[in-house]
Amino acid sequence: MINRICIIGVGLIGGSFAIGLxxxxxxxxxxxxxxxxxxxxxxxxxxxxxxxxxxxxIALKDVSIILIATPVGSFTQILKLIKPHINDKTIIxxxxxxxxxxxxxxxxxxxxxxxxxxxxxxIAGKEISGIHSxxxxxxxxxxVVITPVNGITNDYSIQIITExxxxxxxxxxxxxxxxxxxLLAMTSHLPHMLAFGLMDYLICNDVKYLNYAAGGFKDxxxxxxxxxxxWRDICSNNSKHIIKHIKAYQQSLDKLVNLIDNKKFDxxxxxxxxxxxxxxxxxxxxxxx
Amino acid sequence: MINRICIIGVGLIGGSFAIGLxxxxxxxxxxxxxxxxxxxxxxxxxxxxxxxxxxxxIALKDVSIILIATPVGSFTQILKLIKPHINDKTIIxxxxxxxxxxxxxxxxxxxxxxxxxxxxxxIAGKEISGIHSxxxxxxxxxxVVITPVNGITNDYSIQIITExxxxxxxxxxxxxxxxxxxLLAMTSHLPHMLAFGLMDYLICNDVKYLNYAAGGFKDxxxxxxxxxxxWRDICSNNSKHIIKHIKAYQQSLDKLVNLIDNKKFDxxxxxxxxxxxxxxxxxxxxxxx
Numbered sequence: 419m420i421n422r423i424c425i426i427g428v429g430l431i432g433g434s435f436a437i438g439l440x441x442x443x444x445x446x447x448x449x450x451x452x453x454x455x456x457x458x459x460x461x462x463x464x465x466x467x468x469x470x471x472x473x474x475x476i477a478l479k480d481v482s483i484i485l486i487a488t489p490v491g492s493f494t495q496i497l498k499l500i501k502p503h504i505n506d507k508t509i510i511x512x513x514x515x516x517x518x519x520x521x522x523x524x525x526x527x528x529x530x531x532x533x534x535x536x537x538x539x540x541i542a543g544k545e546i547s548g549i550h551s552x553x554x555x556x557x558x559x560x561x562v563v564i565t566p567v568n569g570i571t572n573d574y575s576i577q578i579i580t581e582x583x584x585x586x587x588x589x590x591x592x593x594x595x596x597x598x599x600x601l602l603a604m605t606s607h608l609p610h611m612l613a614f615g616l617m618d619y620l621i622c623n624d625v626k627y628l629n630y631a632a633g634g635f636k637d638x639x640x641x642x643x644x645x646x647x648x649w650r651d652i653c654s655n656n657s658k659h660i661i662k663h664i665k666a667y668q669q670s671l672d673k674l675v676n677l678i679d680n681k682k683f684d685x686x687x688x689x690x691x692x693x694x695x696x697x698x699x700x701x702x703x704x705x706x707x
Numbered sequence: 708m709i710n711r712i713c714i715i716g717v718g719l720i721g722g723s724f725a726i727g728l729x730x731x732x733x734x735x736x737x738x739x740x741x742x743x744x745x746x747x748x749x750x751x752x753x754x755x756x757x758x759x760x761x762x763x764x765i766a767l768k769d770v771s772i773i774l775i776a777t778p779v780g781s782f783t784q785i786l787k788l789i790k791p792h793i794n795d796k797t798i799i800x801x802x803x804x805x806x807x808x809x810x811x812x813x814x815x816x817x818x819x820x821x822x823x824x825x826x827x828x829x830i831a832g833k834e835i836s837g838i839h840s841x842x843x844x845x846x847x848x849x850x851v852v853i854t855p856v857n858g859i860t861n862d863y864s865i866q867i868i869t870e871x872x873x874x875x876x877x878x879x880x881x882x883x884x885x886x887x888x889x890l891l892a893m894t895s896h897l898p899h900m901l902a903f904g905l906m907d908y909l910i911c912n913d914v915k916y917l918n919y920a921a922g923g924f925k926d927x928x929x930x931x932x933x934x935x936x937x938w939r940d941i942c943s944n945n946s947k948h949i950i951k952h953i954k955a956y957q958q959s960l961d962k963l964v965n966l967i968d969n970k971k972f973d974x975x976x977x978x979x980x981x982x983x984x985x986x987x988x989x990x991x992x993x994x995x996x
Contacts, residue, residue: 541919541920541921542921542922561918561919563919601916601919602919604908604909604912604916604919605909605916605917605919605920605921605924606919606920606921606923606924608905608908609905609920609923609924609927609928610923611960611963612901612905612927612960613927613982614963614978614979614982615956615959615960615962615963616897616898616901616956616959617981617982617983617985617986618959618962618963618978618981618982619893619897619955619956619959620893620894620985621981621982621985622959623893625985625988627890627893627894628894628985628989629850630830630850630852630890630891630893630894630895631830631894631895631898631989632830632831632894632895633831634895634898634899634929634930634933635894635895635898635989636989636990636993637926637927637929637930638898638901638902638926638927638929638930639898639986639989640923640926640927640986640990641923641926641927642982642983642985642986643983643986643987643990644923644979644983645983646976646979646980646982646983647976649976649979650972650975650976650979653967653972653975654967654970654972657967657968657970660967661964661967661968664960664963664964665964666908667904667905667908667960668957668960670904670905670907670908670911671900671901671904671953671956671957673904673907674900674903674904674907674953675950675953675954678942678943678946678949678950679946679950681943681946683939683942683943686939686942687935687936687938687939689903689907690903690933690935690938690939691935692906692907692910693902693903693906693907693910693931693935694906694931694932694933694934694935696906696909696910696914696917696931697906697928697929697931697932698932699914700917700920700924700925700928701925701929701932704925
């Protein structure tokens with residue numbers, strides 16, 4: 419059992435992790451740290467955390483694990499903040515949705531990559547955020563990708579972080595940070611860019627045209643209501659892969675345009691049919707989880 | 708009250724229209740016609756239609772209104788089928804999601820555009836189709852666009868069709884077929900192309916990558932599970948506008964790529980923020996309907 423863990427950033431992900439740990443009884447004491455005291459009071463009142471401090475020194479006293487669950491954009495700042503208060507046994511992990519950038523950030527702040535730093539990314543979330551959206555089951559049957567730094571990250575720390583996530587029902591997959599950032603750019607960042615881009619396109623035409631959107635539009639556009647700051651930071655931290663996938667995706671659009679333009683409707687229908695099948699298989703697998 | 712109406716194609720839209728009319732008590736007798744007798748039997752058993760015939764001559768006997776609710780692709784064939792059995796008082800309407808093409812089709816089959824032909828498009832639907840998905844409330848507070856042919860379509864026929872849809876809770880808007888096809892290409896056909904295109908892009912990479920899709924992907928990709936035949940036909944019947952909007956949308960994607968590439972993250976965040984607001988306003992308006 420972990421004696422004392424500190425969760426930095428008690429929002430949707432940090433809070434859900436905390437409440438999940440409380441349920442799994444894997445930790446003795448969960449300490450919250452956040453810049454927003456109201457948030458921490460709410461979290462304590464809800465029983466999500468055992469205690470909190472606005473003073474990082476107090477928050478980190480005697481903790482063996484620190485989970486950084488703040489948005490990607492404040493990661494460097496948090497690393498600087500915790501630096502004076504950790505020792506070489508403290509396990510540090512995170513939940514950032516870009517992984518090369520966090521490894522780069524820790525190297526830049528610490529001058530080296532600590533062997534107890536375990537970069538991780540739970541692939542779960544909602545388009546809403548904040549302490550009031552927390553959900554102890556949000557990670558159940560979800561994937562958590564851990565991207566250890568080859569030759570540096572130690573197995574013991576990976577094991578500890580793995581067990582914590584597994585106790586919340588998550589499945590662990592290990593891969594390189596580069597592979598993670600490429601995959602996520604394709605399956606998460608690209609769809610978000612398409613949804614933001616579509617709303618932008620409609621706004622640039624006339625936002626009133628949304629009156630003519632049909633039923634399916636509501637679901638399709640849901641991810642365009644995601645947090646703008648978080649997505650700005652994801653874009654700045656995974657630029658290379660996001661740009662690559664937007665450009666390559668445009669070739670798929672070009673293909674559709676060419677098929678329509680050249681009246682190759684059988685080929686077009688095959689694409690639609692394959693898309694329908696892949697999407698239905700995907701949704702079916704989700705249900706069976 | 709309408710004495711006798713025939714609904715050709717008793718699927719999601721035709722069936723929902725029928726069950727809605729039964730409730731509104733606007734018609735005496737609803738006759739179904741379909742190529743699939745099992746469908747018609749189900750519809751009759753469910754009380755969606757009063758009777759049916761597989762013989763178009765019998766189905767159309769004494770009807771004053773014909774609603775063609777088959778997919779866009781079979782519209783011309785249906786026009787040919789009904790031609791010998793209508794008179795110059797029969798009001799014909801449709802539910803096709805492209806309007807210039809239906810006007811062109813009727814002119815081509817009849818040699819002229821009948822004054823009692825009222826092109827209409829209820830902007831409602833689901834990604835699933837068929838008689839088992841019918842819903843008497845599907846048109847409630849939804850928009851039905853009517854695109855009369857200037858100088859030809861008579862006001863009386865427009866009025867009759869308007870009242871039928873209004874009795875199902877729908878709101879009517881009149882516009883040109885060109886305007887309709889342009890608007891729908893932007894708000895409905897484009898999003899479908901983006902979703903089909905994304906699934907195609909993922910399949911072309913590796914369909915297993917869908918394992919790394921996060922929560923939002925399920926909703927975003929739902930419209931990619933739409934009927935492939937229907938969407939093939941929409942593409943062939945609204946090629947010009949769909950191509951125009953895919954190409955113009957790609958400029959929105961280019962804009963995102965340029966902002967990311969040039970590290971203009973404040974501008975990027977403003978686009979995300981505006982997108983979020985527009986999407987939330989849209990969803991809010993839907994709730995208040």
